[in-house]
Amino acid sequence: MRKGFRVVPIFLLMGFLASTALAGEPTEAIQKTTDKIIAIVTDPALKGPAKSEEKAKLIRQAVDERFDWEEMSRRTLARHWQDRTDAQKKEFMVLFAELLEATYLDKVEGYSGEKVIYEGERSDGEYAVVAVKIVTQKETEIPVKYRMKKIKNEWRVYDISITGVSLINNYRKQFNSIITRSSFDSLMEKLEAKVKREE
Amino acid sequence: MKKFDLELAVGVFMILGIVCLGYLSIKLGKMEVLGGEGYEIQAVFSNSGGLKAGSSVVIAGVEVGRVKEVALEDYRARVVLHLPSHLKIQEDAIASVKTKGLIGEKYLEITPGGADKIIPPEGRIRDTQSPVDLEELISSYVFGKL
Numbered sequence: 001m002r003k004g005f006r007v008v009p010i011f012l013l014m015g016f017l018a019s020t021a022l023a024g025e026p027t028e029a030i031q032k033t034t035d036k037i038i039a040i041v042t043d044p045a046l047k048g049p050a051k052s053e054e055k056a057k058l059i060r061q062a063v064d065e066r067f068d069w070e071e072m073s074r075r076t077l078a079r080h081w082q083d084r085t086d087a088q089k090k091e092f093m094v095l096f097a098e099l100l101e102a103t104y105l106d107k108v109e110g111y112s113g114e115k116v117i118y119e120g121e122r123s124d125g126e127y128a129v130v131a132v133k134i135v136t137q138k139e140t141e142i143p144v145k146y147r148m149k150k151i152k153n154e155w156r157v158y159d160i161s162i163t164g165v166s167l168i169n170n171y172r173k174q175f176n177s178i179i180t181r182s183s184f185d186s187l188m189e190k191l192e193a194k195v196k197r198e199e
Numbered sequence: 200m201k202k203f204d205l206e207l208a209v210g211v212f213m214i215l216g217i218v219c220l221g222y223l224s225i226k227l228g229k230m231e232v233l234g235g236e237g238y239e240i241q242a243v244f245s246n247s248g249g250l251k252a253g254s255s256v257v258i259a260g261v262e263v264g265r266v267k268e269v270a271l272e273d274y275r276a277r278v279v280l281h282l283p284s285h286l287k288i289q290e291d292a293i294a295s296v297k298t299k300g301l302i303g304e305k306y307l308e309i310t311p312g313g314a315d316k317i318i319p320p321e322g323r324i325r326d327t328q329s330p331v332d333l334e335e336l337i338s339s340y341v342f343g344k345l
Binding site for chain 2 (some may be wrong): 011163
């Protein structure tokens with residue numbers, strides 16, 4: 001009898017721990033943004049080419065809420081970030097965000113009922129990794145990991161890995177090689193050209 | 200008298216040989232223990248892809264240190280790196296496991312970051328990238344085609 005009483009709280013505690021480990025604040029944050037974007041993309045009122053501008057704007061807003069462009073830009077430019085003036089940093093942040101938008105927006109808009117499965121998270125103080133699996137209609141699974149940091153009490157994304165390849169690491173290497181080969185200005189020119197082409 | 204000279208020469212030769220062997224084994228085997236200056240940091244990977252103790256740690260293609268230990272921790276691979284003390288690794292550096300060539304040996308590459316904060320000795324590289332599994336890529340491609 002007494003033993004049974006002692007076991008119950010332990011189970012309760014374990015259940016509590018398990019639930020916090022599975023869906024903590026970072027996962028909730030990702031889930032909120034994902035649901036929001038899916039709602040925008042599947043909204044019948046926003047269908048058609050006439051509304052595409054408005055749709056893109058709404059998606060951009062939802063993404064901006066969750067992604068920390070400054071942190072991402074700083075991590076992408078890495079060593080070269082400190083050498084830049086404030087104006088250059090700002091200019092780069094805007095361009096980098098535009099580049100990602102131009103590259104990925106049509107992929108988001110091409111949403112066709114993919115399922116998003118939350119596979120848990122690992123947090124360590126102000127940092128967290130949220131693992132997500134995207135299942136396409138052909139049952140292909142794409143593992144995605146969001147790396148997040150708590151900034152001003154809000155969980156913000158600073159890196160995404162898709163099938164194990166980090167976005168920041170990819171651009172960090174490319175930008176580093178462009179800057180060391182030529183200059184920061186030529187990187188900005190290339191970025192501008194690329195953004196224009198994608199649009 | 201002549202016999203004594205011969206024995207002496209053989210003895211000296213033997214001792215020289217043993218010294219050489221000792222030097223070689225230290226040089227080859229315990230490089231990092233003798234060059235003990237430096238510090239250790241950790242990186243945790245979801246998959247170490249066959250990284251071994253002794254694998255090289257590389258920044259921009261230059262070998263800067265060695266992997267000291269690879270161990271399982273909470274079903275993930277914890278890799279301990281030994282780096283020279285003059286080398287500073289920023290907090291936002293990214294560690295990734297790479298392969299030399301297509302089927303070559305594995306090594307660990309660090310892409311330096313831009314943060315002001317430096318990882319202290321016994322600290323940990325937070326952002327890691329496991330090796331891309333070719334087999335998985337091919338299979339997802341194959342099944343994706345179905």
